Amino acid sequence: MIKRLAIIGVGLIGGSLSLALKKAGVVSEVTGYSRTPSVRKEALQLGVIDHAAASIADAVKDADMIFVAVPMAAMEIVLAELAEHVKADAIITDGGSAKGQVVDVAKKVLGDKFRQFVPGHPIAGTEKSGPSAAFAELYQDHRVVLTPVAETNVDALAKVRSMWQNTGAEVFDMNVEHHDDVLAATSHLPHILAFNLVGMLAERDDCDEVLRYAAGGFKDFSRIASSDAVMWRDICLTNKDAILELLKEYQNGLNQLQQAIENQDGDTLKSVFERAKKARDTRFSE
């Protein structure tokens, strides 16, 4: 049971955690803060949070557990601000997509409270954002990765794990670098690929017509290009190394396919497509 939960950033991710814990009956009071007053108000009116705080200081001063669900670019300033106001034994966790960057920033600004900080990443989301997009079942049967470091307090880690389990999520521990590589492969790179395709089509004079002839496959493929541009800018900037490495590998693969098409080399095309189809069909459950 969490007595007082503070959520910094009451959008899809933060708001859904609040709703899930309320639904599970494992939180007494949720205070939410957003930099934008209208967003705080909306979250309160929708019942996503119980109280809307006017400042980070207000939001966290009595909190036992603090969840930071802000864009990666805001992480440092938010952690620095809350570090000055949290209770000594408060637990701090986050939902940032690139853990290397978050851990670096947290170590720098949290001081001796860094031990109470549990880096985390709920692997769930939709292409929508804001408090109105939040729902209690977002994390149900999804995975949450925690990336504790040597300094991380084991009790804090256990409490954060238990919190996420109460949302219906499966919780795993992973080391920071491995997390960032895995997420670059399955989330960051696909988003870049989809943004690049839809952005390219948007430049065409016949864009409207082209999109009119798109079938279901394109709809699914391009859905993630509807994700928040600022959030994804920040992810690209903060998980730079892992993304660049995979992007290079991806481009090598694309060059190979391009050459195969140029040379009418059907065998190469078939073998690459078969390998992909086999992996998608056998190693990946819907």
Add this chain to the structure above:
Amino acid sequence: MIKRLAIIGVGLIGGSLSLALKKAGVVSEVTGYSRTPSVRKEALQLGVIDHAAASIADAVKDADMIFVAVPMAAMEIVLAELAEHVKADAIITDGGSAKGQVVDVAKKVLGDKFRQFVPGHPIAGTEKSGPSAAFAELYQDHRVVLTPVAETNVDALAKVRSMWQNTGAEVFDMNVEHHDDVLAATSHLPHILAFNLVGMLAERDDCDEVLRYAAGGFKDFSRIASSDAVMWRDICLTNKDAILELLKEYQNGLNQLQQAIENQDGDTLKSVFERAKKARDTRFSE
């Protein structure tokens, strides 16, 4: 009303046309042929077709309308074979994804029956294949593009248009080159991109683990990598020029994003992502 319809290739595309026309009550008899005897038998047992023919000659000899739904690589041999056996006034149409290639081949092998040939492309499908994947509603509210050429008989065109309208599809005419460009952009290129990503992940030692951490966005994005490898090999080979041009443009875009990430140039990333999001949100309805 079509008296005798022959379907060459009784998989998802051919089988679904048969089921849709039967459901609409606008076809009296459907004869199907597949190169593979077990597939013909399956289509018959599932009620996808009324008769299974043992040869193309048998399938088409009494047919008023013939729909060729075979892989692009088989198009020439199938059209050449049926040209020798069709009735003089039979109408021939197809479902091939690259119309330039189909028109070239049809002109070459159909002789004076080329006038009775209406090149077509139903823009619908799933990642599944075979007669068991066929269903009557596949074309409902989807688009079918017909790409008539100068020689195409107008009555034949009208009858093929009417047939597709009876499946619940919207039917449009387009010129051959424009069709191939539009489809390369919205279908062929996305498939190549998805195959390339999933194929690359399949090579990783930690592939199983990686896919375990993939969220919903990846599932949607990679679904098309589960499509038939041979069919997509053939599409790449037969729509070569349009695909290569777009692939080059895509790679230029990817290089731009790569450089922006390297240079920590958030403005470029944000503007590309925003352009894509805006196009996906406003110009493309789910």
